[in-house]
Amino acid sequence: MIIGIRQIPSRYFLSPLAGYTHLAFRMAIRELGGLGLATTDLVQASMLLAEKPKSLELVATHTDDRPLSVQIFSGHRDQLVKAARWLEEHEYQGVDINMGCPMAKVNGQGGGARLMCDTQNAQATVAAVVEEVSIPVTVKMRLGWDDEHITAPELARSFEQVGAAAITLHGRTRQQGFHGTVNLDGIRQTVEAVDRIPVIGNGDVRSIEDAQHMQALTGCDAVAIGRGAMLDPWIFHKLSQVARGESPTDPTPTEQIDFLVRHFTLMTRQHAEYSCMLFRKFAGWYGARLGIPEDLEDGLRRFTTFDEFDAIVEAIRQRHGERETSIPTALVKVPNGPNERW
Ligand SMILES: Cc1cc2nc3c(=O)[nH]c(=O)nc-3n(C[C@H](O)[C@H](O)[C@H](O)COP(=O)(O)O)c2cc1C
Incomplete structure (x- = not known):
């Protein structure tokens, strides 16, 4: 599939999991085959611009770590614009703007999911970043702030109008955090709201069947998998086997x-x-x-x-085999408790 000027070899993407999906994990997964696009952890735009060692670590990559997008966040438009320019100057191939992070420290400064609350500002922000760089600009967001403010379809359409190359949509609201189920209908409405850019569905895909279910019910162009890739790093390989009409094989x-x-x-x-x-x-x-x-x-x-x-x-x-294997579902920690305290 195509994202802007980029050819992506598979419709199954790695969704960023801060603290887990670092360079080593991405590379190890890529070697198993079947992975389309991967995205770095979210990086604070101002810290990247200041070239803080922690931020440079997060954007560390390798010629085999392709295709890759770097995800940036900020509540300040000029910082996002400058960080995107920095990325282009440093030969990264794609920039992803975070509009989905529910954490208070990100939302408090107007970044992450908070950007979804002011649709005009969000559109102007994406427009400014797109204008600044020639590499594709994508946005990762949630359905909206809460059930009363489902802004994803409107935002996706408005981002497309100003030149965004693709949208990744986690089918939950900010209010939901990681609770409840993913709203596939909300993803479908967003797919229908855009004319031609790809919408990548995301949330709770842990198996081949989950991915197929999401694609069938939403019409999304690709599926991004986060925690499911931690549970089963072979999931991309297996999905690509199925896409080629082969039976998926489990690793020995x-x-x-x-x-x-x-x-x-x-x-x-x-x-x-x-x-x-x-x-x-x-x-x-x-x-x-x-x-x-x-x-x-x-x-x-x-x-x-x-x-x-x-x-x-x-x-x-x-x-090996002395202890029974199990599915390590609870090991990727998600923020819990009242979300205003995250
Ligand atoms: C520990 C953790 C870290 C995350 N870090 C990021 C991040 O840096 N950027 C981002 O856009 N989403 C981040 N997410 C959200 C995931 O990319 C994804 O949207 C969400 O987990 C739902 O997809 P999944 O069920 O496939 O994991 C994170 C989620 C978790 C659990």
């Missing part, structure tokens, strides 16, 4: 352990020894998914050297 235990090693190895290229710390947040997830015995999962949470990592992996290979 060896392939799954190899994926764990590959993910860590790629991480070390960016973060060297610090990867031992960074990998800890994935321990529980790999533990459940691969059925790694508890003591070894614990080891993945504590190791401090590459040698220790190698020893743990060797033990996982020997003892």
